Amino acid sequence: MKRTRHKKMFPSLLAFIIPVMMLGTFNLYAGGNKEDTPEAEEVSVVRLVSERGSHTEAWKTQMEGFEAATGIDLEITQHPYANYFDQLMLNFTGGQAGFDVPYISMLWYPTLATAGYIQPLNELVEKNPNLTEDMPGLMKSSIEGNLYFIPYMNEVGGVVYRTDLFNDPEEQKNFKAKYGYELAPPKTLEQYVDLAEFFHRPPDLYGVTLMGKKSIFLATHFMNRLWARGGDLLDADMKPIFDNVIGVQALQEAVDMFRYAGSAALSYDFQEALTEFKLGKSAMAELWTTAMFHVNDPASSQVVNKASFVGFPKPADAVNEKRPRLYISWGFALSSDAVNKEAALQWIEYVIGEKQLAEASPLGTVPARLSALEDQDLINALPWLKPFQEALGDCIPTPMVPLIPEGNTIVNQFIAPAVSECLTGNMTAEEALRDAAKKTYDLLKENGYYD
Numbered sequence: 001m002k003r004t005r006h007k008k009m010f011p012s013l014l015a016f017i018i019p020v021m022m023l024g025t026f027n028l029y030a031g032g033n034k035e036d037t038p039e040a041e042e043v044s045v046v047r048l049v050s051e052r053g054s055h056t057e058a059w060k061t062q063m064e065g066f067e068a069a070t071g072i073d074l075e076i077t078q079h080p081y082a083n084y085f086d087q088l089m090l091n092f093t094g095g096q097a098g099f100d101v102p103y104i105s106m107l108w109y110p111t112l113a114t115a116g117y118i119q120p121l122n123e124l125v126e127k128n129p130n131l132t133e134d135m136p137g138l139m140k141s142s143i144e145g146n147l148y149f150i151p152y153m154n155e156v157g158g159v160v161y162r163t164d165l166f167n168d169p170e171e172q173k174n175f176k177a178k179y180g181y182e183l184a185p186p187k188t189l190e191q192y193v194d195l196a197e198f199f200h201r202p203p204d205l206y207g208v209t210l211m212g213k214k215s216i217f218l219a220t221h222f223m224n225r226l227w228a229r230g231g232d233l234l235d236a237d238m239k240p241i242f243d244n245v246i247g248v249q250a251l252q253e254a255v256d257m258f259r260y261a262g263s264a265a266l267s268y269d270f271q272e273a274l275t276e277f278k279l280g281k282s283a284m285a286e287l288w289t290t291a292m293f294h295v296n297d298p299a300s301s302q303v304v305n306k307a308s309f310v311g312f313p314k315p316a317d318a319v320n321e322k323r324p325r326l327y328i329s330w331g332f333a334l335s336s337d338a339v340n341k342e343a344a345l346q347w348i349e350y351v352i353g354e355k356q357l358a359e360a361s362p363l364g365t366v367p368a369r370l371s372a373l374e375d376q377d378l379i380n381a382l383p384w385l386k387p388f389q390e391a392l393g394d395c396i397p398t399p400m401v402p403l404i405p406e407g408n409t410i411v412n413q414f415i416a417p418a419v420s421e422c423l424t425g426n427m428t429a430e431e432a433l434r435d436a437a438k439k440t441y442d443l444l445k446e447n448g449y450y451d
Contacts, residue, residue, distance in 0.1 A: 044072040046343050050103035051084040054293060054364025055153040055330060059103075061363060062356045069350070072343045092117040100338040101347060106140065106329040109149040111405045118333040120146040124349060134369045135352075136397050137329045150332045150348055151368035152357075155289035156391045157224050157312045157326025159192065159208075161185055162283050164306040165199065174198075185310040185387075186284075189228060189253070192313045196260035199283035207260030209276045209285035211268045214420035216400065216412050220326055221257070221286060222419045223411075225250035227324035227398055228314045233410070234402055238449045240440040242415070243433035251429040255422055257286075266423070278303060286312075288328055289391075292384050293364050308384045311391025327397030329368065361385075406443055414439045 050056045056078065063074045077099070079087050085108065091097045097117065104112070112118045125131050125138070125147055132138055137151035165171055166183055175183035179194050186192035200207030211217035226232070231246035241247070258265060261282075268276070270287070274294055277285040278301040285291065294300070295307045312325055332348045334341065350356060357367035358375035362382060367373055373389045401407035418436035421427040427435070444450065 044070070044340060044343050046072055046074050046101060046340060046347050047099040048074060048076040048101050048103065048347075049088070049099040050076065050078050051081040052078045053081060054290070056103060058360040058363040058365040059152060059351055059356075061360055062351050065356070066347060066350045070343075070346060072346060074347065088112075097335045097337040100335050100340065100344040102333050102335060103152070103330060104149070104333055106137065106149055106151065106327075106331065106399055107401055107403070107407065109141070109333055110143060110403045110407070112333065113143055113146075113148040114405060117336055118148055119336045119338070120148060121150055121334055121345070121348070122147050124150060124345060128349065131352075131369075134371050136370070136392055137327065137331070137368055140327070140329075140397060140399055140403060141331075148333060149329075150352060151329040152331040152352060153290075153365040154327065154329040154368045154392070154397070155366050156328075156388065156395065156397070157220060157286075157288050158388075158391055159186060159310050159312065160277060160285045160287050160291050160295060160307055161310065162280075162303060162306055163308050164303070165283050185308070186313045187310075187319055188313050188316040189225070190316055193257070193260075195284065196257060200260040202262060204281075206262045206265075206276075206282040207284065208257060209268070209273045209282040209287075210258055210261045210265045211270060211273045211286075212258060212261075212266035212420075212423060213269050213272075214416055215269055216416055217268075217270050217273075218419050218423070219411050219416040220400065221254040222247075222251050222415065223400075224286070224312045224326055225253050227326070228312060228318075230318065230323060232324065233415075234440075238404075238444055240410075240437040240444075243430075243437035247433050248429045251419060251422055251433060254419065255429070258423065277307075288326065289366055289388050290364075292382075308387060309391075310387050311394060322394060322396055324398035325391065325395035327395075327399055329397075329399075331368065406447060409443065410440050414443075 060076065063076070066072065067074055088102060091099070092112070092115070109118065135151055137154050138147070141147055141149040141151065166185065172183040175198055178198065186195055196207035198207070199205060210221060226242060226247055229246050229250055231242065231244065231250060233240065233242045235241045262276070265273070273285055273287060274291055276282055278295055280302045289309055292307065292309055296304050298304050314321065314323055334344055338344050352369065354369060354372045357369055357372035358378045361367050361372070361378055366385065366388060370389065370393065372378070373385055379386060401411040414436040418432035422429050422432040
């Protein structure tokens with residue numbers, strides 16, 4: 001990646017709070033300057049910091065076992081997701097982070113690494129070379145050969161669908177009579193459209209639930225199709241290419257899919273879309289994997305054990321190709337101010353172990369290691385993880401925004417509004433994407449990416 005030193009680091013940093021998942025002030029280690037830290041700080045304590053969410057609660061169950069096995073104490077501070085990144089930055093920019101291991105979104109690590117707030121984790125992979133093949137998210141976790149992020153949970157973009165409808169003999173008979181092939185979860189984009197059309201029976205049942213509010217969630221409907229068709233946001237020279245023929249087709253297809261969603265979908269974010277599906281109002285929902293934990297929550301869902309998941313479909317002529325697919329991950333980084341680096345690395349290595357990942361998963365996380373997904377007890381507990389594993393193994397994991405400090409701005413401030421303008425009929429797909437691509441080019445040129 002060709003670029004100069006980033007000129008506008010801190011505005012980009014503060015803009016990096018994005019709603020990847022819907023799920024005060026730090027009261028951390030009271031430090032001061034490093035020279036003020038007592039020699040006794042060799043004491044084996046690892047200070048963790050995280051958001052409050054289901055996957056954090058899952059890995060917290062592994063803390064006691066680690067402490068018992070190693071004699072190392074773990075301390076954790078948690079914050080609401082809404083202000084978590086702000087709080088991280090307040091501590092990082094304050095001169096001493098006050099924590100050793102932050103649990104962060106994959107989307108944040110390039111900004112933190114570029115600013116020097118986190119340090120490389122190369123020795124973890126050197127010590128565990130099997131991680132490279134076992135953890136697909138690692139391919140997106142490095143900058144210039146240095147690993148800065150270890151995935152813990154991951155999920156891919158796809159379709160949550162109603163198994164009770166898809167397995168219904170009458171529905172199967174009627175679908176085959178109309179379309180000439182068997183009713184099954186969509187493997188191709190063409191089948192996905194047929195299924196949405198077939199099940200669209202408003203106001204009682206919608207063919208698909210989508211997220212139409214102007215936000216990064218709306219942008220994913222465009223990007224899902226862009227990647228499935230072999231397109232991308234930026235080329236190898238960091239030039240925007242999403243306004244080409246593939247991009248225009250992808251955006252038009254995303255907009256057209258709203259024909260089979262309810263009118264309220266135009267105001268939906270992730271949480272509203274999830275609620276509609278949980279209430280049994282749609283046959284499918286275009287979301288991502290961890291929606292399944294919510295769908296199977298008896299306290300809020302009317303379709304418990306009546307749903308499953310499939311990775312986002314590809315065009316019929318590309319079903320056997322590996323193509324980019326939306327990839328979301330949270331995981332661990334190592335603070336540049338870590339007091340006890342070796343103990344911190346021990347914790348990360350322990351919590352991403354196959355056994356620990358499999359044990360924690362049913363509590364609200366999807367393991368980032370393929371080997372953990374093979375655990376039979378886990379498969380029995382969460383049978384929908386099998387199609388997730390297939391979806392992960394069948395794609396090039398692609399984060400929701402480009403992994404550069406400007407990535408959030410490109411998707412949230414340029415692409416999402418463009419998709420919204422097309423959806424509401426204010427611009428054609430060509431006009432909307434051309435405008436977003438120009439803004440992207442101008443931003444990256446200003447920040448030194450081009451000669």
